[in-house]
Amino acid sequence: MNKKNLLIIDDEPDILTILEVLFEKYVNRVFKAENGLIALDLIKQNKIDCIICDINMPQMSGIEVIKKIREMGNEVPIIFYSAYGNQEYMLKAGEYGAYDFISKPNLHQLEEVTVNALKSGIDSLYDQTTQPQVDDHILEYQKLLKKVDEK
Amino acid sequence: MVNKVLFFDDDINWAKTLDGYFKGSKIDFCQVTTIADIRAKITQDSTYDIVIIDISNPKRSILEVIRYIKLNFPSVKMILTVSDIKILNKLGLTGGALLKLGVEDVVVKPYSKEILIKSINGIKQFETWKTLKNVSEEEDDQEETVREPDDYFTGVKLENYVSGSINVFDLYLRTGRNNYIRIFHRGKKFNRLKIEKYQSNEKINYLYFKTADRGTYINFTNKLLEKMVDKDLNVSKKAGLVKEVSEIYIDEIFTKGIDAQIVTEGESVCRNVFNLIQEDEILFELLEGYLNLEKSFRSHLFGTMFFSSVICKNVTWASENTVEKTCLGAMLHDIGILKLPEIFKTLSVKAMTAGQLVQYKNHPAAGVEMLAKFPSISEPVKQIVYQHHEMADGSGFPNGLPGIRIFPLARIVALANCFSNYIVEKKMAPKQAIHEFVMERNTLIKFDQALIKSLIIGFIKKGKA
Numbered sequence: 001m002n003k004k005n006l007l008i009i010d011d012e013p014d015i016l017t018i019l020e021v022l023f024e025k026y027v028n029r030v031f032k033a034e035n036g037l038i039a040l041d042l043i044k045q046n047k048i049d050c051i052i053c054d055i056n057m058p059q060m061s062g063i064e065v066i067k068k069i070r071e072m073g074n075e076v077p078i079i080f081y082s083a084y085g086n087q088e089y090m091l092k093a094g095e096y097g098a099y100d101f102i103s104k105p106n107l108h109q110l111e112e113v114t115v116n117a118l119k120s121g122i123d124s125l126y127d128q129t130t131q132p133q134v135d136d137h138i139l140e141y142q143k144l145l146k147k148v149d150e151k
Numbered sequence: 152m153v154n155k156v157l158f159f160d161d162d163i164n165w166a167k168t169l170d171g172y173f174k175g176s177k178i179d180f181c182q183v184t185t186i187a188d189i190r191a192k193i194t195q196d197s198t199y200d201i202v203i204i205d206i207s208n209p210k211r212s213i214l215e216v217i218r219y220i221k222l223n224f225p226s227v228k229m230i231l232t233v234s235d236i237k238i239l240n241k242l243g244l245t246g247g248a249l250l251k252l253g254v255e256d257v258v259v260k261p262y263s264k265e266i267l268i269k270s271i272n273g274i275k276q277f278e279t280w281k282t283l284k285n286v287s288e289e290e291d292d293q294e295e296t297v298r299e300p301d302d303y304f305t306g307v308k309l310e311n312y313v314s315g316s317i318n319v320f321d322l323y324l325r326t327g328r329n330n331y332i333r334i335f336h337r338g339k340k341f342n343r344l345k346i347e348k349y350q351s352n353e354k355i356n357y358l359y360f361k362t363a364d365r366g367t368y369i370n371f372t373n374k375l376l377e378k379m380v381d382k383d384l385n386v387s388k389k390a391g392l393v394k395e396v397s398e399i400y401i402d403e404i405f406t407k408g409i410d411a412q413i414v415t416e417g418e419s420v421c422r423n424v425f426n427l428i429q430e431d432e433i434l435f436e437l438l439e440g441y442l443n444l445e446k447s448f449r450s451h452l453f454g455t456m457f458f459s460s461v462i463c464k465n466v467t468w469a470s471e472n473t474v475e476k477t478c479l480g481a482m483l484h485d486i487g488i489l490k491l492p493e494i495f496k497t498l499s500v501k502a503m504t505a506g507q508l509v510q511y512k513n514h515p516a517a518g519v520e521m522l523a524k525f526p527s528i529s530e531p532v533k534q535i536v537y538q539h540h541e542m543a544d545g546s547g548f549p550n551g552l553p554g555i556r557i558f559p560l561a562r563i564v565a566l567a568n569c570f571s572n573y574i575v576e577k578k579m580a581p582k583q584a585i586h587e588f589v590m591e592r593n594t595l596i597k598f599d600q601a602l603i604k605s606l607i608i609g610f611i612k613k614g615k616a
Contacts, residue, residue, distance in 0.1 A: 001227035075555055085530070087523045094534045102531035109472055116468045134595045141589045141607060148582060148610040 007031040009039040009065060010081075011057045014115050019052060026115055036060030040068055048076055050099075050117045050138065052110065055082035055089065064088050066096040077117045081110055113120075118143035155179045155198055156271065157187045160205040160232070167261065172264040178271070184213045190219055193227070201271055202227055207234035207260060209242050214252075221253035224613065230270055234260045259415050260528050260582055297331045304331065305365055305399060306357040308496040311391035314341040319371050320364035324349060331359060365403045369416050372396040376423040390436035393427050396420060397456060401449040401482060404488065414479075414527040419476030422471075425460045434461065438610070439579045447486070448496040454571035456565060461609035462563050462602055469563075477560045480535025482526075484564055487518030487536070499551055499576070512548045515540055534558045539565050542597040554599060566598045566606060 006027045008019045016032045031046065033039035035057060042048070050067075055062035064121050066078050077099035085093075090101065099117055102110045154177075160166050161184050173180040181199075183189055193199055202220055206213050220227055221330075231254055233239060239249075239257065249257065256270045304323065319390045322335040334345055349355055360368060372392060379389055400420045404413055428434040437457060461479040463469040469477070488495050491510055503511060518536040523526045538561035541547035543554030547565070554562075585607060588594065595603060 013253070071554075080530075087519065087533070090530055090533070091519065091537055094538060094558050095550055095552060095556065097552075098534070098558065100559075101534065103529065112470045112472060116470055116473075119468070134592055134600065135602045137595075137604070138592075141603065144604065144607045144611065145586055145589060146609065148585065 003028050003039065004030045005031060005046060006114070006118070007033065007039060007042055007046075007048045007051045008053075009033045009036065009051065009057070009062070010054040011035060012054075015054070018107075018111075022111060023114065026118060029080060036065040036068070039065060040072075043069060043072070043074060043076075050114060051076055051078045051083050053078055055080055055085045055093070061089070061091050063096070066093055066098065070096050079113055080109070086142075155200050156181070157189065157199045157202045158191055159184070159186065159203070161185070161208060162205070165205075168261075172267065174225060185402055186210065186216055189216050193224060194222060196486060197224055197227075199224075200232060201228055203230045203232060203267075203271075205232045205260070206238060206242065206244075207232070209238055214242065217252050217254070225253070228255045228278050230256045230258060232258045232260055232262070237315050293336065295333050296326075297333055298329060299331065300329050301325075303362055304359040305362045305368070305402065307368070307395055307399065308391065309346070309355055309358050311388070311395040312358050313372070313375055313388070313392055314343075315371075315375075316341060320360045320367055322363075323359040324355060325357065325359055362406075364379045365399060365407075366413070366416070366520045369400050369403060369420070372399075373416060373419040373423060376427065377419070379427075380459055386430075386432045386436050387528060389427055389430075390433050393433070394437065394453065397424060397482075398449050401452045404483070405449070405486070414525070417479050417482060418475050421456070421460075421475050421482070424456065424478065425463065425474045427456075428460055428464065434464075434609070448488075451575065452482055452485065454574070455484060457567045458567035458570050458606065458609075459563050462567060462605045465605035466563070466602065466609045468559075473560065475530045476529060476564050477535065479528075480532045480539070480560060481564045481567060483518070483522065483532060485514065485518070486521055486541045487514035487516065490514070490521070492587040512540075515549055529562055531558070535561045535564050537561075539568055541565065543599055544596045546597065557599075562599045562602055566602050569594070569597070570606065 004027050006023055006029075008016055008023075008030065010016050010019070011034055013034065018036070020030045027049075031042050031048065033042055037060060039051075039053075043051075053062045053065055057065075058137060060068075062080055062082065069076065069078070075097065078097075079099050079100045080090075080093055081104060082101075083104045093101075100113045102113060152338070156173075156178055158166075158169060158180065160169065160182070163184070166182055166184060169180075169182065174588070179190065185190055185351045189204065190204065193202065203218065204213065204377055214502075217229060220229060229252075231244075231249075244252070244254075258266060258270050265556065280562075298445075304325070306325070318335045318337055318339055318341050321333055321337050323331040323333050325331055326380045334349070335341060346355065346358075373396065376389075376393060376396065379392070382433075397420055402419060404417070407413070428437065456478050459477050491514060495511060495514075498507070500508070500511065515537045519533050522533050522536060535558065537549070538558050541550065541552045541561060542565065543557065543562070545551050545553045547557075557565075569583070570588060573588055574581055577584055577587065579587065589607065
């Protein structure tokens with residue numbers, strides 16, 4: 001897990017600092033961005049494994065950030081960490097594939113969710129193909145079902 | 152009659168909300184935002200009827216002020232508000248300690264104006280049954296016939312009913328349509344022999360309490376379940392109780408609506424269900440018992456929550472917090488159906504006309520719209536409600552999202568929802584159903600394969616993969 005990189009996007013410098021201190025022990029590197037544009041540049045230049053993103057930010061909202069990231073073909077897990085958000089915005093964020101939503105200031109929950117996202121990684125969370133390869137799994141299911149019968 | 156209320160809350164946003172609550176009311180309402188001001192205000196003016204103190208941001212000095220008021224102004228009623236019940240435990244403020252401090256009630260934030268007004272007017276909102284222990288140890292020897300509509304009563308299976316030594320609400324036996332006998336009175340000693348006396352004449356399957364007491368039943372049973380987790384009690388009793396309280400909880404939210412306290416209770420129900428199914432024996436007792444559920448809307452909601460818990464148990468990335476959010480989302484997933492005509496509660500998708508199907512496909516959005524009014528419902532729960540019909544192959548609704556974009560917790564509930572329906576439709580025992588379900592390739596492609604594996608593992612006794 002310590003080879004992974006985390007990106008934090010928030011317009012409040014204090015939050016960036018607090019989260020950097022909180023997460024530096026879990027990752028190889030914590031990248032910080034005060035706005036969406038800086039964040040997009042960082043994503044282009046580095047391999048990012050998980051993103052923590054505010055919703056209400058000047059210049060570019062969290063929803064625009066996730067939209068741009070997905071347009072780049074990047075399906076990195078994004079955790080929205082925000083004080084409040086317009087419901088319509090939130091549903092939009094969900095449609096772009098948000099990993100989770102944590103309300104500020106729940107640092108403990110944010111830590112738990114982020115560590116889980118980093119640990120599991122994108123491969124175990126998402127079947128990256130649009131049509132799941134079911135046939136590959138059926139054999140494994142049959143073996144498991146035999147164990148169900150043995151019970 | 153309450154005329155004058157002193158209120159302390161250091162959350163400025165919430166203080167503004169309260170201002171709105173009391174605007175134009177007859178209550179003389181004074182707000183302070185520092186702890187020192189509470190003491191100063193009440194010392195300057197001792198005519199306050201009630202002091203309401205928020206302890207969401209607990210500090211030692213708050214307890215000192217509470218003690219100061221109790222000692223110097225014993226006629227002033229005190230109500231506490233708190234954002235999370237756990238804070239009370241952290242401060243050692245359990246039922247007895249609250250009474251000692253002179254606290255009359257506790258209200259959980261964010262609360263509605265109605266809840267606060269009820270509390271101010273002396274209608275307690277917090278674990279009222281706990282105070283009953285001091286009321287009476289007398290035998291309950293009176294019985295009376297009550298003629299009231301069946302809708303006023305909620306039944307609980309006798310085999311699942313667990314009582315404390317004191318009845319926390321009145322209990323009835325049903326003798327016919329709209330006819331009941333009150334056999335136990337609130338605050339009096341519970342006597343099982345009395346039930347046995349009735350059992351000798353006629354087989355009794357259900358005990359009834361007033362639907363108005365449903366909140367008390369849920370709170371009381373949740374607390375019992377918390378205590379039962381580690382106890383070596385009869386497995387089927389625990390399993391029955393968890394099923395019963397979940398279904399009665401579902402009734403409460405779907406008929407009475409949602410407020411902050413009912414959300415807190417929902418989280419407790421979910422935690423209790425999950426903690427209990429960690430015990431394999433309980434899980435299997437529930438799995439076996441699933442077929443006995445009547446085919447009703449609430450049974451389906453319980454089933455979806457139950458199978459969501461089973462999947463969560465075997466998913467590596469699901470933390471305790473994830474489980475609570477997922478299970479609450481599972482219980483609420485179909486809340487939008489309440490906005491549709493009654494028939495949609497029982498109508499299967501296959502039997503719907505094209506027009507009905509269009510209406511039906513709007514229920515996730517309608518559900519979110521309903522929940523948006525409640526700040527106590529977290530965003531992940533709303534996302535589950537909104538996306539629980541999205542399918543991994545992109546064939547779902549409302550947005551036809553591809554699997555990669557579906558909210559991870561909504562994927563769990565989508566699978567649990569489908570499997571719960573499958574069991575009822577096929578009239579199969581869960582163990583038989585899982586075999587058939589896994590053979591249906593066209594169904595499998597609709598779900599995250601890792602979650603299907605987690606569901607199957609739920610049927611294998613030794614738990615985690």
